[in-house]
Amino acid sequence: MNDAPTQQCTVCATGLYDTEQQTCRPCTERVAANLLALAGPEGLYARLSDSLHPGSGSGGPAVSGSRTAPLPVRLEVLNAMTERGPVLGPLEGWVRDWEQHGRATVDETGTLQQRLDHAVGTLRFNLNWAAANHPAFADFADELWVIVRRCRTAAGEEKPPVKVPVACHCGQILRVSLDMDHVDCRRCQTRHGHAEMLRLTPTRRAAA
Template identity: 40%
Template sequence: MHDQPTTESDYEWPACTACTRPLRQDELGRTSCRLCQDRADDALRQLPGPDGLYAQLATRLVPGRGGDSIVVTASRTAPLPLRLEPLNLMARGGVVTILQTWQTDWHEQLGWRHPRWAGGLQQQCDEAVKALRNNLEWAASRHPAFGDFTQEITSLVRQCERQITGERKERPIAVACPCGAVLRITVSTPGKRCGGCNTQYDRTEVLDLPLANRTAGPARMAA
């Protein structure tokens, strides 16, 4: 018995791993589209330097009155109590650790030596961002987890911005998939896969889904 020839309808057009939109003709063979590469680059550029988001976190360590935070200069120790959210982003395990974890992963993918960092956390942040941006074209073209990288870095930038501006965390929205599952998203969600029927929605499609009916009985929840 001979195998049936592959038809055009059997071919699934490659999609960007970050935003799930179909790749353009000149992007075929890449992991992610150039728009998502630019989005990741824009997020990275906001973090380093004396005026970057990471440095600005130090000015938001002390709770202020009326919702504002007291600015603390880097030359003196901030009095207690400190705000834990910006402190956690500044400390080990926060911004710098996330950047360095991705830099290490990329070095391993490329077969390079484990990266080494010098200086304080600000300097290490700047070095990691520079290295990631230098290799961003390769990552967007070849790294299988570039979508995860883009999502994590843009989320990290939003967390820093919220701490600096005092903006509240985005409120989750419950929307209903036609299969009956409920998806929880925010207005910034780049895309979502339904855990009920495995349908992948891009940003526009998931925001177009109807709101879940709160008055109805218990619905199936999708991650």
């Protein structure tokens, strides 16, 4: 058997061994760990509720120095907890995608936590198949990483990602970070998706 890498992993571009298909074992294991981190009563999704109120989770102040009363909840956390928010929405979207391949079953019954646990469970169950065969597995791995990072940031476990200035094709300077789903250019009205915005050219200031 030839143990030398032959092809590249679609996720990290490292060489694959002949026992690996499309995705290397470390990347598959990282995806499995990210899925596992989201689900269950102690998972990242459940812990979002602990960060819902100002001053909780992220370590932000409960009361600001302004005369305006603070919002009773943190809207970005509340949005992340909703049915169509940036956590459950994308996960169930991937379940629907895998269902078309005969590898998952959508279940939109029960509480939001139960739906998330089901989505994570069916994605984990079919993970080895997807890592070896799904044509968009790299996109799935990338989006899942963004979801986990967003949850950890909301829970105060990570600092918010640094925003880097990049140049739109029209010349407008945009500020992007790895956890953003997209960025809109005000000048030319172009919406750059996550993968596209990461390919935009950093400005001289960012390079410095």
